[in-house]
Amino acid sequence: MKAATRVILLLKDGADDGGFASSISNALQPNPNSNLRRLEESFELSLEKYGIKDHKASGNMIHFLNSNGVSEVSVLLLEHIEPPLLACALNEVLVSFLGGTSSDIPNLVVPFLVEASKLKLENKNAISSYEVSLYGLEFGQLHNLTHALASKIQKAPQSLQIYHEQLACLLHLVRVLDIPALVLVGQHTRHSYSNNLEQYPEVIYGIGELLAEYSSLCFLRERVVWNPPKSSKASKEPWHALYG
Secondary structure, rough: OOOOOOEEEEEOOOOOOOOOHHHHHHHHEEEOOOOOEEEEEEEEOHHHHHEEEEEEEEEEEEEEOOOOEEEEEEEEEOOOOOOOOOHHHHHHHHOOOOOOOOOOOOOEEEEEEEEEEHHHEEEEEOOOOOOEEEEEEEEEHHHHHHHHEEOOEEEEOOEEEEOOHHHHHHHHHHHHHOOOOOEEEEEEEEHHOOOOOOOOOOOHHHHHHHHHHHOOOEEOOHHHHOOOOOOOOOOHHHHHHHOO
8 A cells, every 4th residue: 555654544433423633633733834735535455364354444645745646644544343353354455555665665654532431551450640651662774753742741651561463463563564553542531531521531632732843734623513422331352362
């Protein structure tokens, strides 16, 4: 899949009409004084090699092109797909970036918003006295811009345990495929959910503005439309063990 050397990968969670991934992708726009223009295209990747014929890995790729038509940064928005098909779809997306030489492989920045109860630290919630925090997990050889972004974010403790399906799957595949990536994990407490944009989505604004700085774009807060996800019980499907 053709992309810029900087790729922001966003995974939709459910319908995600007003969820985290859509909010970030909608709010990232060219700076008014830049020559970048936004070009959006859809994609579909077959999953038939896994024996899956009725589903595909699909979504939208948003390119921010300079005056020469070269993509400076790409935002990939992957449509939601349920596990265990999630692993197949995500693997196809990641493998699509591996063509060519190692210098052609883009750096991925992958932000997540995770309920604090799904992050554990030494048998305790990773949440501390504050309600929202941001961790970073680094993989592979990052180029200067990605490394500079990582330096602004608290590194995740080695003892951090993750009980979030999409995030655990992504981390497993990035390790196996040896893809240079920075994974941002924003956490919140359940009681911080609110339909009031002035109260809850500060964590979205913080992540969005970090991504905007990294990608030389701007983050338009007014484009964030937030519909809090519904709480769901942790599922006990056996494939959870695959992402450990």
